[in-house]
Amino acid sequence: MSDRSLSSAWLASWMSRVSGVLKAMTDEFERRHGFPPGTNRVRSADHGDQVAARALAQVERVPADLLTFYDSVGDVTWEDVGNGYFVEPVREVLLRLKEYGTVGIGAGQATGGLVIGSDGGGLCYVTGPDGAVHRTRTATLDEPELDKVAGDLRQFLERLEKSLTRFVTDGGPGYL
Template sequence: MVRRLGSTFEETFGYEPGTNEVRAADDEDFRAARDYGRELLGFGDLLTFYESVGEVVLPDVGNGCFVHSARDVLDRLAEEGPVFVPETEDRHGMVIASNGGGILYVADRGGAIHRSRTASLDDAEFDKVANSLPEFLDHLRRCIVGFVETGSTGDL
């Protein structure tokens, strides 16, 4: 779908697309996920994802859609600490993705993904968007397909 987005973008929107890509993990990404992130990343699906995918950069899908690299997730977690997600059992999460409008996607330690209602994490409220990372990634894929086919990202 990313290739298809690039091939039809200018014709559809009237200007050239930016760089839209799903970047494969390199050795550094793999080591960050394995060595530093095993405990911090919290659950197997996220660790498995980062062992094969470096990051997702889709600036031209709606406001933009970004699944951050393991290194970025871990650096943010080290600098800012965990995100307080009141709707979860252990209440701690980490930012794994965002859109170009500042909305953040937070993975909790149980594996669910939550979307911030605002662009700020100060007293943020969240909505659960997926029970697991695979469910979130499938939702993301469907939103991208919808954007390529209709120009709308749906509820991304």
Template sequence: MSERSLSSAWLSSWASAVSGVLGEMTEEFESKHGFPPGTNQIRPADHGDQEAVRVLGSDARASADLVTFYASIGEVSSADVGNGYFIHPARDVLEHFAVYGAVRVGESQEPCGLVIGSDGGGLSYVLAPEGSVHRTRAASLDDCELDRVADDLRHFLELLERSLVRFVATGEPGYL
């Protein structure tokens, strides 16, 4: 396990910090924006998520960090941060793969990336088998162009946390 690999302890600390930021944002949201907030939470993995985690863990496209993530965290929803940021539940990742297949990442000849999340503007986040995270340039996944946004899942989660903190402080989420 490398220093950058996810662990349940690191994820617990990250989830606690991010939940605090989302809670602070939600408390002030209606008074700042004039309407009630949507869903802004980190949902811990429950018993129902575990079967999807087992299936995902048997797929070579899923990095060890993704399996570790989903063993602890069921999903992330920050609907009111910019257009929104979402890390989909493992069963949704599997369903998307079953229906649409994998996404071509980089110079790979074969589609190999898994769609793990999205923003509220229609862009998707794709995890490559080696662990890097990419964002689509358009809402379509057909022959899509991707931009690398994080070196690994931990880096992506750190960037997400920074975007949430920035949004609470300034109202601007940045561009993740």
């Protein structure tokens, strides 16, 4: 395991940090924005999520960090941070995979990636077999154009956290 690999301990620390910031944000949200907040949470994985994560492990070329993530985190729902940030539950990832297959990544779109989430503007986050996280340039997944936004899932989660902190500090939408 490299120092960049996800561990349940690192994820627990990340969840604790962002949950604290999300609570502070939602406590002040209506006063600052004039309307009540939506759902803003990081949900811990339950037994059903962990069973689904084991099913995901049976899919060819799934990055180990994604399995570690879904063994600890049920989903990420930040409706009010920028346009919104969402990391789907593993059951949704599996359902999308079953219904639509993988998303082409790379030269000739030959490598299959998994859609793991989206922003509130309709762009999707896709993780490749190498663990890198990409974002679609448009809301369509038919022959998508992708931009790499993180070299691995840990960097993606760190950038999500920075986007949250930036939003709370100055209302900026973040960088993802």
